[in-house]
Amino acid sequence: MQCGKGCTACCHGLFDITIADAVQVARGLEKLPQHLRDEVVKKAEYLHDGIRRLVPAAPALLSENDPRIDAIVDEGGSPPCPFLGDAGECLIYIMRRLNENAGGTYQGS
Numbered sequence: 001m002q003c004g005k006g007c008t009a010c011c012h013g014l015f016d017i018t019i020a021d022a023v024q025v026a027r028g029l030e031k032l033p034q035h036l037r038d039e040v041v042k043k044a045e046y047l048h049d050g051i052r053r054l055v056p057a058a059p060a061l062l063s064e065n066d067p068r069i070d071a072i073v074d075e076g077g078s079p080p081c082p083f084l085g086d087a088g089e090c091l092i093y094i095m096r097r098l099n100e101n102a103g104g105t106y107q108g109s
Contacts, residue, residue, distance in 0.1 A: 006088040012078040014051075016062075016069070028083070028092030036091055043082035051076060 017025070029037055054075045055068055062069055083091045 008080070008084060008088050011081045011084045011088075011090065014073045014076045014079070016064075024095045025083075025092065028095030031095070032091060040082045040091065043080075047079055047082060050079070 029040060032040065051072055055072050081090075085091050
């Protein structure tokens with residue numbers, strides 16, 4: 001996929017991330033101005049609450065082959081990433097997922 005500023009094709013939906021990715025995301029969150037951090041946290045909490053309603057008994061971490069993952073993804077639809085800004089920008093682009101950094105083809109700033 002080749003994308004540019006404002007492209008949000010890979011910014012919707014539920015997907016897993018590694019612990020290393022989570023560390024990068026947390027670092028990105030820490031660097032945001034407080035008002036943006038508050039907005040991202042609010043969006044993430046809303047998304048998390050929705051997942052909990054879908055699968056109330058699911059633990060916070062699921063193993064790679066847990067069958068509940070498919071149910072959560074199927075029922076969850078394609079919600080936007082909490083870090084997706086109002087103008088379609090990634091609020092933590094510089095800190096985005098490690099595998100995107102390694103293989104992404106982002107064209108622009």
